[in-house]
Structure formats: structure tokens, C-alpha cells
Amino acid sequence: MxxxxxxxxxxxxxxxxxxxxxxxxxxxxxxxxxxxxxxxxxxxxxxxxxxxxxxxxxxxxxxxxxxxxxxxxxxxxxxxxxxxxxxxxxxxxxxxxxxxxxxxxxxxxxxxxxxxxxxxGEYWKGAGSKDSDVVFVTLGTGVGGGVIVNGELAHGVNGGAGEIGHITVEPGGFECTCGKRGCLEQYASATGVVKVAKNLSSEFTGQSRLKEMINSGEEVTSKVVFFLADNGDIFANQVVDHVCYYLGLALANVGNTLNPDNIVIGGGVSNAGNTLLQPTTKYFQENAFRPVRDSTKIRLAQLGNxxxxxxxxxxxxxxxxx
CATH class of the missing domain: 3.30.420.40 (ATPase, nucleotide binding domain)
Incomplete structure (x- = not known):
């Protein structure tokens, strides 16, 4: 049975x-x-x-x-x-x-x-299933994480292990719901991507559908930002580059601390695929210690919902x- x-x-x-x-x-x-x-x-x-x-x-x-x-x-x-x-x-x-x-x-x-x-789930049946040391980052409404070392979840002394969303990527930056400032969650979550777009829009002077949408008060989502970036919107591409810089920086810090086989990115924002993965990997490699850069891979999650x-x-x- x-x-x-x-x-x-x-x-x-x-x-x-x-x-x-x-x-x-x-x-x-x-x-x-x-x-x-x-x-x-x-x-x-x-x-x-x-x-x-x-x-x-x-x-x-x-x-x-x-x-x-x-x-x-x-x-x-x-x-x-x-x-x-x-x-x-x-x-x-x-x-x-x-x-x-x-x-x-x-x-x-x-x-x-x-x-x-x-x-x-990703460790058992998805993108981390071949390895024993894997870090997972979920980019959704917030940014969550999970750390698996030698096949076991790391919880930390007070359950705070894996809180990747609260790595500081911009000291003194956007205020986070956790009470501190500049957390990754405020830049790379679905709501964070929109916040970055609105924050940068006043500086952008060229032609951009994304800027038009922000100026006219149309609803902007992270999905829209990545879609417009894919379709050549210069400002949308600047926003994506900013988001991926912060994400790549945070993941490099995680990599330098743990040197896992893979760092797997999941959650709704990861549906952007290579538009997210390629620049994030570039910034990860720029900020990672060389032995980490040469061994830790950034991958997209496979199991979705x-x-x-x-x-x-x-x-x-x-x-x-x-």
C-alpha cells in the first residue's frame, strides 16, 4: 500500500x-x-x-x-x-x-x-533536488527565504534563519513593515518593484509607457514592469536593472555566508524568467567572493504554485x- x-x-x-x-x-x-x-x-x-x-x-x-x-x-x-x-x-x-x-x-x-x-518542496522535487545545500528565495507580495544545509532546514536560535527579505540592501532606504529601513523586501517583492519604479520615475525624462502609466495614475504591477522591459521600454529596463542589482547584492551576501550549491528564486516575481535571472546573476557575480561565484549557481524555481x-x-x- x-x-x-x-x-x-x-x-x-x-x-x-x-x-x-x-x-x-x-x-x-x-x-x-x-x-x-x-x-x-x-x-x-x-x-x-x-x-x-x-x-x-x-x-x-x-x-x-x-x-x-x-x-x-x-x-x-x-x-x-x-x-x-x-x-x-x-x-x-x-x-x-x-x-x-x-x-x-x-x-x-x-x-x-x-x-x-x-x-x-523545491528541495524535494524541484530545482534543488540534486543538492544537499540550497538556499531558496521567494519573491511574492513580500520576500521570504529558506536555508537547507546538509539536507536539513536551518531555523536559527529564534526561528529567524532564512529571513533574506530583511537583508539591508540600501542603508536608510525605504521603510519596511518590519520597522527597519532598506530591506530587500522593499525593492524586490512585487510591491517593491512598483515602489522602485515610482521612485525613479521623476528622474526619467525620455519616452516611456511605464512613466506615462505612473504619471496618469494607471495601475502598475511588477508584471507590467517586466512585460514593458521585455518589450524595449527604456525606463522599465532601468527599473528592472535597479531591482536586480539589489537582489544580486543580497544573494551574493547569502552566497558568501553559506556557499550553497544553488540559490533558487521562486514566487510570482520569478515568472519574469530570464529578464530577472540574467541581470541578477550578473550582479551576484560582481559581488560574490570568487570561490563562491565559481561554485554557487542562481536558478529559477520549477514547481510554481x-x-x-x-x-x-x-x-x-x-x-x-x-
Whole structure:
């Protein structure tokens, strides 16, 4: 009998769920809306009900499964299986997730930070699957990261390992939601790219569709910036170059500290592909120590939106095999 796993990727708007084999193949995947009303008190019950219903509809039994893993925003206590400070979920107080899910479903449950869990997914089945030392960076609404050393996630003494989004790339720069200034997150996240564009637009005097859009108050997204750059907009290319400079600098600092086999870039912004990868790699190489530059590669993630649920499956398996 194939031992099966349940993976949960909890996000601020959508929760993705999957049934997987113990070798990481997705058997069934689906998504539900994350209900953040009433201080997020419906989130975990909705997840439990959705899993139970999916089992019923697909003729699975609890006995087919060996464990559940979940990635979540916020500060995670892995031993207790609790989360606090996930503000996009309205979780301001400690949430006892492990207790609720284990009690309802009767399976061993493991919990970790969402960026760490997505990292496990790419490490298990994606762009990092051939190596034992890999760093993952997710460029989404924010910038997250995960560090895997000798096949194990690094958490640090207070869970702060892998906070690549809070590497300072511009001392005294844009104010970050974390309270400090000049964090990578403020320059290379989806919102950061737009912030860089708006900040630079006043200095640009040439013809540019991107500048026109900013001046006329049209909605500008990171996707638009990269699209226009791809299509020859000079100002959009300047913005992308700025963003990639900051990203390459931060990744060089990570490389100089850890010298991993690969640094893997994922998240929505990474959909820009080579338009992001090539200049980032150039600035990485300019700022990396030569032995690091010659051995650490920058790569794009491969799993897309499935990284979180696959990583959550991996987390469940590691928890059982401990």
C-alpha cells in the first residue's frame, strides 16, 4: 500500500491542499478561500472540513494517510504547533493549530513557516533536488527565504534563519513593515518593484509607457514592469536593472555566508524568467567572493504554485521519520 501524505499551504487569500504519495507525487489537489473574518477563527475548521469532505468524495480513508504537514505565515512554534502574528490571517493571538488538526483527523501533524515549507518542496522535487545545500528565495507580495544545509532546514536560535527579505540592501532606504529601513523586501517583492519604479520615475525624462502609466495614475504591477522591459521600454529596463542589482547584492551576501550549491528564486516575481535571472546573476557575480561565484549557481524555481503543498508533504514525512 502506498503511504499517503496531506499537504496544506495556508495563504492570506487562498489555502491550497493536496494528497500526495510518500515519494512526493501529487494525487489530488484543490484550493479553498481563506476566511479571515472573526479573527481568523474559521480558518482551521474550514481546512479540517475540506480534508474530510475530499476524503469522502475521493474514496480515501484516514487509514490511507500517515501524516499532515502545513506551511503558514506568521511566527511558528514548531514544537507546540502554534502560530502567532500572522496579520494577513487576522491571527493576532496564539493559534493552537496542531492540537485542533490532530484531534479532528487523528494524524501526526507538523507545522513550519510558509517560506521554509516552499523551500522543502523545491528541495524535494524541484530545482534543488540534486543538492544537499540550497538556499531558496521567494519573491511574492513580500520576500521570504529558506536555508537547507546538509539536507536539513536551518531555523536559527529564534526561528529567524532564512529571513533574506530583511537583508539591508540600501542603508536608510525605504521603510519596511518590519520597522527597519532598506530591506530587500522593499525593492524586490512585487510591491517593491512598483515602489522602485515610482521612485525613479521623476528622474526619467525620455519616452516611456511605464512613466506615462505612473504619471496618469494607471495601475502598475511588477508584471507590467517586466512585460514593458521585455518589450524595449527604456525606463522599465532601468527599473528592472535597479531591482536586480539589489537582489544580486543580497544573494551574493547569502552566497558568501553559506556557499550553497544553488540559490533558487521562486514566487510570482520569478515568472519574469530570464529578464530577472540574467541581470541578477550578473550582479551576484560582481559581488560574490570568487570561490563562491565559481561554485554557487542562481536558478529559477520549477514547481510554481505546487511548491507549498509538496513541501508540506515533505514536512509531514520528515516529522514521521524523525
Amino acid at each position: 502506498v503511504r499517503k501524505l496531506i499537504g496544506i499551504d495556508l495563504g492570506g487569500t487562498t489555502t491550497k491542499l493536496a494528497f500526495l504519495t510518500d515519494s512526493g507525487e501529487i494525487l489530488d489537489k484543490w484550493a479553498i478561500t481563506t476566511d479571515v473574518s472573526a479573527n481568523g477563527e474559521n480558518i482551521v475548521p474550514n481546512i479540517i472540513n475540506s480534508i474530510a469532505k475530499k476524503m469522502e468524495d475521493s474514496d480515501h480513508k484516514i487509514d490511507d494517510f500517515i501524516g499532515i504537514g502545513m506551511g503558514t505565515p506568521g511566527s511558528v512554534n514548531r514544537e507546540e504547533g502554534t502560530v502567532i502574528g500572522a496579520y494577513n490571517l487576522n491571527w493576532k493571538t496564539t493559534q493552537h493549530i496542531k492540537d485542533q488538526i490532530e484531534k479532528a483527523l487523528g494524524l501526526p501533524f507538523a507545522l513550519d513557516n510558509d517560506a521554509n515549507v516552499a523551500s522543502l 505546487d511548491a507549498g503543498v509538496i513541501g508540506a508533504g515533505s514536512l509531514a514525512l520528515r516529522n514521521i521519520n524523525k
